[in-house]
Amino acid sequence: MHIATNSEIIDISLEVKTAELAKKFSKILHKGDVVYFHGEIGVGKTTFIRHLVNCLQANNHLNQTEVTSPTFNLINEYDVGVFIIQHYDLYRLTNSHETKNIGLLENQKEILTLIEWPEKIDNKIENKIDLFFEYGEDMNKRFLTIKGISNKSLNEIS
Numbered sequence: 001m002h003i004a005t006n007s008e009i010i011d012i013s014l015e016v017k018t019a020e021l022a023k024k025f026s027k028i029l030h031k032g033d034v035v036y037f038h039g040e041i042g043v044g045k046t047t048f049i050r051h052l053v054n055c056l057q058a059n060n061h062l063n064q065t066e067v068t069s070p071t072f073n074l075i076n077e078y079d080v081g082v083f084i085i086q087h088y089d090l091y092r093l094t095n096s097h098e099t100k101n102i103g104l105l106e107n108q109k110e111i112l113t114l115i116e117w118p119e120k121i122d123n124k125i126e127n128k129i130d131l132f133f134e135y136g137e138d139m140n141k142r143f144l145t146i147k148g149i150s151n152k153s154l155n156e157i158s
Helices: 013-027 045-060 096-101 150-158
Strands: 034-038 077-078 084-089 110-116 128-135 142-147
Touching: 013 045, 013 142, 013 150, 034 045, 045 084, 045 110, 045 128, 045 150
Parallel strands: 034 110, 034 128, 084 110
Antiparallel strands: 077 084, 128 142
């Protein structure tokens, strides 16, 4: 169970930093975890997820797959060897009722669930990790704040 905590603000303006952080983050994730990805379009959510999925695949000696945003099909699945990742992008949904027809959180304990645009979900879950992606003032800077993990895990990541 994750212990909610506040994170420091982490600069992820360079993609190499995003990749490094995703690699560290992958080490604390387990089957059954749910991660919410908050932030505007283009701020780096899918890029982070791509690095995360590919890192888990590489760690388990699997070929790295192309990781794209499931904006139009709503969900992509990735086998990372030790579990399946379901990556949801809820951007196109117009109301929370539409989340009931896509299997969201149905097999939560058996998979790792990554959700972009979680504000479209009415039924919030308590034990989740929240990643907040933000632009800096000049739009060239990007920052990440992590909430919902222990201080020990946070220290391992940042």
